[in-house]
Amino acid sequence: MxxxxxxxxxxxxxxxxxxxxxxxxxxxxxxxxxxxxxxxxxxxxxxxxxxxxxxxxxxxxxxxxxxxxxxxxxxxxxxxxxxxxxxxxxxxxxxFVDGHAHLLGIGQRELSLDLTGTASVADLVSRVEAEADTVPADAIIAGRGWIETGWPEERMPSAADLDAAVGDRIVILGRSDGHALVASSAALEAAGIDETTPDPAGGKIERDETGRATGILIDNAMSPVWALLAEPSEDDIRRAYIEGAKVYVSRGWTGVHNMSVPPEHAEILADLDAEGLMPLRLWNAYDKSGAGIAAEHAFETDTITNRAVKLYMDGALGSRGALLMEPYSDRPDTSGLSLLEPEGLKAQMRNADKAGYQLAIHAIGDLANHRIIEAFDAGGYTEAKRWRIEHTQILDPADIQRIADLGLIASMQPSHAIGDLKFAPARLGMERLDGAYAWQDLLDAGAVIVGGSDAPVEVGSPLIEYYAAVVRKDLEGLSGKGWHPEQAISRTSALELFTSAAAYASFMETDLxxxxxxxxxxxxxxxxxxxxxxxxxxxxxxxxxxxxxxxxxxxxxx
Incomplete structure (x- = not known):
C-alpha cells in the first residue's frame, strides 16, 4: 500500500x-x-x-x-x-522501470563513502585520507564505486596504496561492479589472507610476482574481508531502502526489478510499504536461499512482487571474472571464473521448474551465457517460464538467435556498453566484440530485452540508460573502434525496454x-x-x- x-x-x-x-x-x-x-x-x-x-x-x-x-x-x-x-x-x-538494480546498494551508496567518479589511484588515496579524518581511529573505512578504467596509472589500486595513506587501518573499497575489491594489508591480515591462502572456488586472490596478495580480491575471494564489517542492523537496512527509493522516484523511475535480495529483507520491505515509505513498485529476485519466498509469493503487497530467484554463473568483465570461451586477450592466463557449474545450473533449473518460481541468472561472458542456453534447451523449458539472463553482455553470435528461439529474456543495461567499451577491446579483442552488447541483433532475432542500470554499479538514471540505448556513445558523445554503432536501437524500441518489456518480464503486461x-x-x-x-x-x-x-x-x- x-x-x-x-x-x-x-x-x-x-x-x-x-x-x-x-x-x-x-x-x-x-x-x-x-x-x-x-x-x-x-x-x-x-x-x-x-x-x-x-x-x-x-x-x-x-x-x-x-x-x-x-x-x-x-x-x-x-x-x-x-x-x-x-x-x-x-x-x-x-x-519507467529499472529492469536490474540493487535498491539496498543504491541507498547504501547514498549513506556511505561513495567512490563514484574517482579519477586515479591518487584521487582514491586522497578520498580515503579525507574519510579517515572523519571517523574514529579504530573504525573500518569502507566504500564502493571506484573503477580504474581511464586512470593515468593504468592499473588497479593496491594494498600498498592504501597502507601509504592510512597506515595499519582496515580499509575495504569495492569496485563499482561489485565483483572485486581492494583491501589494505591490515584488512587482509584480519581476514586471514596471506601468501599461503588458496584461491577459493569461484574467486581469485590477485598476487604479485613473489606470491604476496596485492589487495585485489575477486568474486568469492572477497567474502572473508567483507565479513569484517558488522552486519547492518534492521534500522540500517530500512534507512538504506528508504533513501534508495527516494532517490529513484526523484529520477523518474516508477519501479525496480530488485536483484539479489536477502530473504530476511522480504518482511522489512513489506513493512516499509505498509508504512508508506516504499513509493516504488518492486519485483524482487531473491538470493537462492529465498526460493521459498519466491515460490509462495510470500510478503507480497499491491506494489511488491516476490516471485524470482537470482543465480550467478560468473563474475564481471572489468575484473576479468566473466567466464569466456577463450582466454582474456590482455591476460591469457585466465578465462574468468565459473560460479555455477553446468550440472549445478541444471539442478537449480529443475528446482525452479518444480516449485514454480522465476529465474534471473547473471551471465556476462560468452561461455556463461552459452551454458544457460544449453541447459535451458536440454531441459525442454519454454518461453512461458520467462526466465531471464541478467546482463547477457558477451555472446557467441551463434547464440543470439537461440536466445530468441528459446524465449529466454535478455535483461541488459545499456550504460554498461558506453562504459565497458572503454576497456572491452583490451579484455576481449576486436573479434569478440561482434557479439558484445548486441541489442539490435537480439531485437532483430525476436528476443525480448529488458532495460536496466545495475545501479549502484552504474548511476541508475533512466535518462543515461535511454541515451546509451539510442546513441551508443559515452556521456561526452564519443565512441571508438569496436563500439558497433549499428547496435544502437530506435527511440521507440528504447522506450519499450523500460516499459512494456519490463512489464512482460515480470508477468505484469496486463497491468503495466x-x-x-x-x-x-x-x-x-x-x-x-x-x-x-x-x-x-x-x-x-x-x-x-x-x-x-x-x-x-x-x-x-x-
Missing part, C-alpha cells in the same frame, strides 16, 4: 471547476479516497502503443487504474467529479507497460520529448513527476 498524497499543481480547471491549489491541503491529501477521477492533460502523453501513439489526456480512478485516454474535455465537469493535473507542457510516458484503459496508472513525466529531442539533449532532460498507482510520489519543486 502506498499512502495517497496527490500534490495539486497550478492548473486551469475545466468549465465551472475553478483553480487547483498550488500547495497540498487536507482536501488534496484525501482526494484519492473521495471517489473523484483525476485527469492528466496539458502536455504530450505517449501511450507506448502503435495506435494511438499519443493522446490528449488520461483519466485515472481513485483506485489508481486508468479509466480511459480520451475523456470528453468539453464536458462541463464539476469539482465533485474530477480533478485536473496539468502537465504544463511536459511529456508523460508509461512508468502502456497507457490504456484498465491498466495501473504508473507514469513518468520528463520536461522534454525523448522520442524527438536531439540526441545530444537527451541527457539534459529533467524529471517532472513520478506517478505510481495513481499517486504522485514525487514532483519537481517549483
Amino acid at each position: 502506498i499512502h495517497r498524497l496527490l500534490l495539486a499543481v497550478s492548473a486551469a480547471l475545466l468549465a465551472g471547476c475553478g483553480t487547483a491549489p498550488d500547495t497540498p491541503d487536507t482536501e488534496t491529501q484525501t482526494a484519492a479516497a473521495d471517489g473523484r477521477l483525476t485527469i492528466y492533460t496539458g502536455g504530450t502523453i505517449y501511450t507506448g502503443l502503435d495506435t494511438p501513439e499519443t493522446v490528449e489526456a488520461v483519466t485515472v480512478d481513485a483506485a489508481g487504474r486508468i479509466v480511459g485516454t480520451a475523456p470528453p474535455l468539453s464536458q462541463d465537469w464539476s469539482e465533485d467529479e474530477v480533478r485536473i493535473i496539468s502537465l504544463d507542457g511536459a511529456v508523460m510516458y508509461p512508468g 507497460g502502456t497507457i490504456e484503459a484498465g491498466k495501473i496508472a504508473d507514469f513518468t513525466v520528463f520536461d522534454r520529448d525523448l522520442l524527438t529531442v536531439a540526441e545530444e539533449n537527451i541527457l539534459d532532460a529533467k524529471p517532472v513527476m513520478t506517478v505510481v498507482q495513481g499517486e504522485i510520489v514525487w514532483q519537481q519543486a517549483d
Whole structure:
C-alpha cells in the first residue's frame, strides 16, 4: 500500500471547476479516497502503443487504474467529479522501470563513502585520507564505486596504496561492479589472507610476482574481508531502502526489478510499504536461499512482487571474472571464473521448474551465457517460464538467435556498453566484440530485452540508460573502434525496454507497460520529448513527476 498524497499543481480547471491549489491541503491529501477521477492533460502523453501513439489526456480512478485516454474535455465537469493535473507542457510516458538494480546498494551508496567518479589511484588515496579524518581511529573505512578504467596509472589500486595513506587501518573499497575489491594489508591480515591462502572456488586472490596478495580480491575471494564489517542492523537496512527509493522516484523511475535480495529483507520491505515509505513498485529476485519466498509469493503487497530467484554463473568483465570461451586477450592466463557449474545450473533449473518460481541468472561472458542456453534447451523449458539472463553482455553470435528461439529474456543495461567499451577491446579483442552488447541483433532475432542500470554499479538514471540505448556513445558523445554503432536501437524500441518489456518480464503486461484503459496508472513525466529531442539533449532532460498507482510520489519543486 502506498499512502495517497496527490500534490495539486497550478492548473486551469475545466468549465465551472475553478483553480487547483498550488500547495497540498487536507482536501488534496484525501482526494484519492473521495471517489473523484483525476485527469492528466496539458502536455504530450505517449501511450507506448502503435495506435494511438499519443493522446490528449488520461483519466485515472481513485483506485489508481486508468479509466480511459480520451475523456470528453468539453464536458462541463464539476469539482465533485474530477480533478485536473496539468502537465504544463511536459511529456508523460508509461512508468519507467529499472529492469536490474540493487535498491539496498543504491541507498547504501547514498549513506556511505561513495567512490563514484574517482579519477586515479591518487584521487582514491586522497578520498580515503579525507574519510579517515572523519571517523574514529579504530573504525573500518569502507566504500564502493571506484573503477580504474581511464586512470593515468593504468592499473588497479593496491594494498600498498592504501597502507601509504592510512597506515595499519582496515580499509575495504569495492569496485563499482561489485565483483572485486581492494583491501589494505591490515584488512587482509584480519581476514586471514596471506601468501599461503588458496584461491577459493569461484574467486581469485590477485598476487604479485613473489606470491604476496596485492589487495585485489575477486568474486568469492572477497567474502572473508567483507565479513569484517558488522552486519547492518534492521534500522540500517530500512534507512538504506528508504533513501534508495527516494532517490529513484526523484529520477523518474516508477519501479525496480530488485536483484539479489536477502530473504530476511522480504518482511522489512513489506513493512516499509505498509508504512508508506516504499513509493516504488518492486519485483524482487531473491538470493537462492529465498526460493521459498519466491515460490509462495510470500510478503507480497499491491506494489511488491516476490516471485524470482537470482543465480550467478560468473563474475564481471572489468575484473576479468566473466567466464569466456577463450582466454582474456590482455591476460591469457585466465578465462574468468565459473560460479555455477553446468550440472549445478541444471539442478537449480529443475528446482525452479518444480516449485514454480522465476529465474534471473547473471551471465556476462560468452561461455556463461552459452551454458544457460544449453541447459535451458536440454531441459525442454519454454518461453512461458520467462526466465531471464541478467546482463547477457558477451555472446557467441551463434547464440543470439537461440536466445530468441528459446524465449529466454535478455535483461541488459545499456550504460554498461558506453562504459565497458572503454576497456572491452583490451579484455576481449576486436573479434569478440561482434557479439558484445548486441541489442539490435537480439531485437532483430525476436528476443525480448529488458532495460536496466545495475545501479549502484552504474548511476541508475533512466535518462543515461535511454541515451546509451539510442546513441551508443559515452556521456561526452564519443565512441571508438569496436563500439558497433549499428547496435544502437530506435527511440521507440528504447522506450519499450523500460516499459512494456519490463512489464512482460515480470508477468505484469496486463497491468503495466502502456497507457490504456484498465491498466495501473504508473507514469513518468520528463520536461522534454525523448522520442524527438536531439540526441545530444537527451541527457539534459529533467524529471517532472513520478506517478505510481495513481499517486504522485514525487514532483519537481517549483
